[in-house]
């Protein structure tokens with residue numbers, strides 16, 4: 001059974017606590033929080049004050065996806081409220097050092113790759129990761145179209161993780177919906193991020209349950 005990590009990026013932030021209650025009732029596994037700095041990606045979202053407020057409202061694990069330049073500058077700050085803390089391979093930090101640091105700070109570690117980055121580039125880092133995140137859209141915005149080229153990358157990671165007997169979740173993020181969720185699960189993704197699909201439907205609960213049933 002796959003896990004669901006709804007991205008709150010497309011939610012109404014003034015009614016976020018109601019939405020989080022509904023997501024808890026629907027049985028989501030964690031909440032995906034997209035932090036964007038307007039430099040690493042061409043969009044600005046929210047920072048740690050919002051994450052701190054969310055942490056005070058829910059017991060769900062917080063899956064923080066940093067889309068920021070040189071993330072080592074802020075890792076201690078985000079580790080205060082994150083349960084799973086991920087950053088981009090391409091963002092200009094010492095990736096191995098940063099993964100180790102995240103674990104030392106008591107969070108689960110995750111490295112994320114953009115669509116143009118080959119899965120093989122992060123193979124050497126797998127022992128330092130609790131999760132890897134494969135982007136299935138260019139990071140920066142919700143509501144984009146799923147890139148099927150991401151699927152072979154998920155499968156390559158799944159095979160490498162199995163071959164080395166590692167325990168690493170594989171998350172996929174971007175364009176997940178009724179049609180693409182089964183493809184992602186079949187390719188080997190174990191955690192599916194879904195933003196607009198979950199938040200723009202009439203019944204969040206039904207959509208979460210559908211993904212979890214895959």
Ligand code: DX5
Nearest residue numbers: 007139140142143175195196
């Ligand atoms: C995009 C973000 C995603 C986004 C997903 O940069 O990382 O988490 O919110 O949104 P959907 O599911 O609408 O593609």
Ligand code: ZN
Nearest residue numbers: 007034065173
């Ligand atoms: Zn994300």
